[in-house]
Amino acid sequence: MSHESDISPLTRIVARLDRMAAASDDSLDIAVTVGEIDPGIVATGFPSLDRAIGDGFRRGDLVVLGGDDSVGCSALAMAIALRSDHRALLLTSEMTPERAYERALAMSARVSLEALRLGVVSSDERTRLATAALTLRDRAPVVETLLEGGVPAVARALEASPEAPLVVVDSLEGLLDHPAAPDDALAHAVLSLKRLALRQQVVVLLATHLPALDRQRHDRRPRLTDFGLGGAVGTHADLVFGLYREELYEADLGVAGATELLVLKHRDGPRGYVDLYFDSRYGRFEDVLEA
Known part of the structure; x- marks a missing residue:
């Protein structure tokens, strides 16, 4: 009996092209997701972002998301995990699972996190929370x-959740076990995560700070060199994103919520940027196409 691993890579590529052609044929009434056409694709759930990177992440990819302090890298990483078609795995060094689920619920229901924690919610908000909780019960990340x-x-956490196509690691700095030579240790962690993504055929989405960011320069949009670590991120990652919100620096310019997600490296395509919107009331990112 033939197995997927027995089929040559070229044969699989041609078969995928055939499936894509069939799905795009207007004469056929077929409703399929990107993942059904190509199971190697893991959509982000943000239409503009998926369009910019070729329908989504690819299994085996290491994706790195970085930005200045308080810009919202953790919130965006969680949003992608929540929008995934399959249950993702979220590994955080910054909070307990209960707090992570609180944030997920607040984001999904569009309710203030503070109001949720204090239990001070309106009847309408309570209804939205109940609805969101039912949805998250089946789709929330582990x-x-x-x-x-x-x-x-x-790696051990992934072994316990082998069906997860997307592994979110928040953050790179939380993986540091040895205080000696931290840059070398973190650079090696980046390489190790890329190897893990290839070995397990999953997408690893890694959130990180920008240790080399010069906050005195005029344009503080992230650059690939801002990730530091001797260039390890630019070398090993397949996709590198820089998150930028002008309101962090110029609050009086009428740019509240405006967000740029810069594609600083794309191994399989062009660079550029995607416009997002950040609603600070709920810690929620939205695609401008959805607004």
Whole structure:
């Protein structure tokens, strides 16, 4: 009996092209998702972003998302995990699973996180929370807190959730186990996560800070060099995003919520940027096409 691994890569590519052609044929009434056409694609759930990167992430990819402090990298990484067609795995070194689910619920229901924690919600908000909770029950990511263990802990968590096509690691700095030579250790962690993505055929989405960002320069949009670590991110990652919100620096310019997601590296396509909107009331990112 033939197995998928017995089929040559060229044969699989041609078969995928045939499926894509069939799905785009206007004479056929076929409703399929990107993942059904190409199971190697993991859509982000943000239409503009998926369009910019070729329908989504590809299994085996290491995707790195970085930005200045408080710009919202964790919120965007969680939003992608929530929008995934399949249950993702979210590994955080910054909060407990309960707090992560609180944030997910607030984002999904469009309710203030503070109001949710205090229990001060209107009847309409309570209804939205109940509806969101039902949806999240089946689609919310599996959340684990990483307290120690570095990349091997990520691998163990993935072994416990083998069906997850997307693994969100928040953040790179949380994987640091040894205080000596931190830059070298984190650079090696980036390489190890890329190897893990290839070995397990998953997408690893890694959130990180920008240790080399010069906050005195005029244009503080992230650059590839801002990730530091001797260029490890630019070398090993397949996709590198820089998150930028002008309101962090110029609050009086009438740009509240305006967000640029810069594609700083794209191994399979062009660079550029995607416009998003950040609603600070709910810590929620939205695609401008959805607004």
